[in-house]
Amino acid sequence: MRLAILGAGDVGRSVADLADEYGHEVVALADSTSAGIDPDGIDVDGALERKVGGDALGSSDPEDVFETAYDVLVEATPTTLGDAEPGFSHVERALEADRHVVLANKGPVAERYEELQALEADSAGSIRFEATVGGAIPVLSTIEDETPQAVTAVRGVLNGTANFILTRMAAEGLDYEHVLAEAQDLGVAEADPTFDVDGTDAALKFVILANVLAGGGFALEDATVEGIQSIPGSALDLASEDGRTIRLIGEATREDVRVGPRLVPENGALAVTGTRNIVQIETRHAGSLHSSGRGAGGPETATAVLSDVGRLPPL
Amino acid sequence: MRLAILGAGDVGRSVADLADEYGHEVVALADSTSAGIDPDGIDVDGALERKVGGDALGSSDPEDVFETAYDVLVEATPTTLGDAEPGFSHVERALEADRHVVLANKGPVAERYEELQALEADSAGSIRFEATVGGAIPVLSTIEDETPQAVTAVRGVLNGTANFILTRMAAEGLDYEHVLAEAQDLGVAEADPTFDVDGTDAALKFVILANVLAGGGFALEDATVEGIQSIPGSALDLASEDGRTIRLIGEATREDVRVGPRLVPENGALAVTGTRNIVQIETRHAGSLHSSGRGAGGPETATAVLSDVGRLPPL
DSSP states (O other), rough: OEEEEEEEEEEHHHHHTTGGGGGGGGEEEEOSSSSOOOTTOOHHHHHHHHHTTOOOOOOOGGGGGGGGGSSSSEEOOOOOOOTTTHHHHHHHHHHHHHHHEOOOOHHHHHSSHHHHHHHHTSSSSSSEEESSSSSSSSHHHHHHHHGGGEEEEEEEEEHHHHHHHHHHHHOOOOHHHHHHHHHHHHHHOOOOOOOHTHHHHHHHHHHHHHHHHTTSOOOGGSSSEEOSSSSOOHHHHHHHTTEEEEEEEEEEOOOOOEHHHHHHHHTTOOOOOTTTTEEEESSSSOOEEEEEEOOOOHHHHHHHHHHHHSSSSOO | OOEEEEEOOOHHHHHHHHHHGTOOOEEEEOOOOOEETTTOOOOHHHHHHHTTTTTTSSOOOOOGGGGGGEEEEOOOOOOOOOTTTTTTHHHHHHHHEEEEEEEOOHOOOOOOOOHHHHHTSSSSSSOOOOOGGTTSSSSHHHHHOOGGGGGEEEEEOOOOOHHHHHHHHHHHHOOOOOOHHHHHHHHHOSOHHHHTTTHHHHHHHHHHHHHHHHTTTGGGGGGGGGGTTOOOHHHHHHHHHHHEEEEEEEHHHHHHEEEEEEEETSTTTOOTTTTEEEEEESSSSSSEEEEEEEEEOOHHHHHHHHHHHHHHHHO
C-alpha cells in the first residue's frame, strides 16, 4: 500500500523507516511545516536525515499531501484533546476521499468516536487504530478477533512512564519527585510529564477501549481519573510488607472507565516492571487473556501501525 | 459464513454451540459415524443433546458433508501423526472444492505443512489454524500481523497438563505419579496422558510455529523433545531453594524446535501456574510480546476457531 504519513515524531519517522520492510511505499511524509512528497515513493533515508538534522523534510507544503495519490493516511501527529484537531480533520479529509486511515493519534478516537464511525460508514476507506492503545501489544486486534461482544472488560497498565516511576519508587525507596527527575533524564518521562503522571494518557487509552467495547459513547470527560503524583514512598513500603505494590491501573467496561493507583500483588500479572505495559482481556468463553509488551516507542508503535495497514482491504 | 464441522468432541461441539453468537451458521456437524446436515442450518441444540446422550448426531453419513453447500470446513477431528489422516484428506477435499478450511487438528499443519501450502495456493479457499497453537491465546494471528519475517523466535509453555503437574509437584512436594493421578481425576490429564507428559503435544505446536516462521520445513521428527515423566520431586525442591522452578518449555526459531523441562525464575513470566499457557514472541522492532491465557478447553479453543472464521475473506 502507498502510505501518506502525517507526523514526523518518533512514531511517524519509524513508520517511514520500516514501511519498506513490511512491503509498503511511503509517498508522503509531513510535519507541521513541510513535506516530502513523491508518487513513486520518497527517499525515506534522506527525509529522515534532514528532519533529524533540523532541516525541512522536503520541499512541499503539508497541504499538498491530500492532493497526492495514496492508499492509507497514517495519522501520527500529536494527540490533542477536546476537538482533537487538527488530527480529526485529517482523518475526515482522507475518508471523504475514500482512502483508508490508520491512527497512532489517540485524540480523534477517544474524543469523537461516533463521528469517526459515521465518516467511516460513508467511505470506501476503513479506520484502524491499534497503535493508539498499548504500543506494540495487539490489544484491539485481539478484541476484534474475539468480537467485542464476547469481551466483558479490559484492565491493565497502559502508561509506561507512570509504571516506571512506581517501579523505581518501590525498588529504591525513593520519593516521587526524585524518581520523576530520573525518568526525565532517561527520556522515559517528557519535560512536561503531566499527561503521563496525572493519568490522562492512560485514561485516553481506556476510553478508546470502552468505545470499542460499547460501540461508542465515551470521551475523556467520562473517565474517572486519578494520577500518581500524590503517592508517598511510605505507601509503597507499607504495601510491600503485605506482599503488594502500587500500579496505575485502568479498567474499561461497556459502562465505565476508571484509572487510578491500585494495590496489586507484588508478583502478580499486573505488577509489570519498568516501562512495560500489560492488558488483561476478560472474555465470555475463553477466560482471561493477558498480553504484555512494550507500550511505547517509535519502532514499537510503528509495528502496530504497520500491522493495521496489513489488515486493510484493497481499495 | 456456513460452517461444516468435522469432529464432535469438546472443540467441535463448542464451535457448533457458539457459531450463532459469532454470526455464523452450522450446516453440518459430523463425527466418525454420523452427521447432522441441513443447508439452512442444523438444529445445533438437538444434535448436541443427541451426541452427549450417546445417540447419533443426525441421520446422514459423514461422507455427505462434502456434498453440502458450505463456506468453511472446520477440521476438529483428533490429531494424528505421520500422514495426519484422515484430517489431511478432509482439508484436501475442501480446498479442491475451493472452500475455506479452519483447523483445530494439529496433525496436517505440523506434519504436512508444505503440502497444505501447495493445496492452498491452487485453491480459492484459505487455510487458518489459530486453534492448533495455544487455545484461546492469539499466537498465530499476532505473528501474522507482525509479519513472520519480523518475528525471530517464539518460546513458552503450550501444554497445560504438563504445566499443571509441575505446578502441583512444586506446590505440594508430591511426586509425579501422585500428581498425574490427581490430574486424571480432575480431567486435566487424559486416561492416556502420553502425548501431554512426553512433550509430543507441545512439540507439535512448536513445530507448527517453526513452520509459520520459516514457511515450512518442519515436522514432528525434526523436534528435539524431552518430557516430564522423569522429574523427581527433589529437583523442584532444589530449584525452589534457588528461587526457580521447572516448566516444560518449548522454543521455535526458523532453524530449530526444542521442547524440554527447563529451570525458570519462580516469579518470572514463564512460570505460569496450573493449566495456563504463555507464549513469548520475540520481534525485531517491538521487543518481546507475552501472551498468556487458557491453552485448551472446548469453548476456549472454539473462540480461536471462530476468530479465524472472522478473518476469512468472502468466497
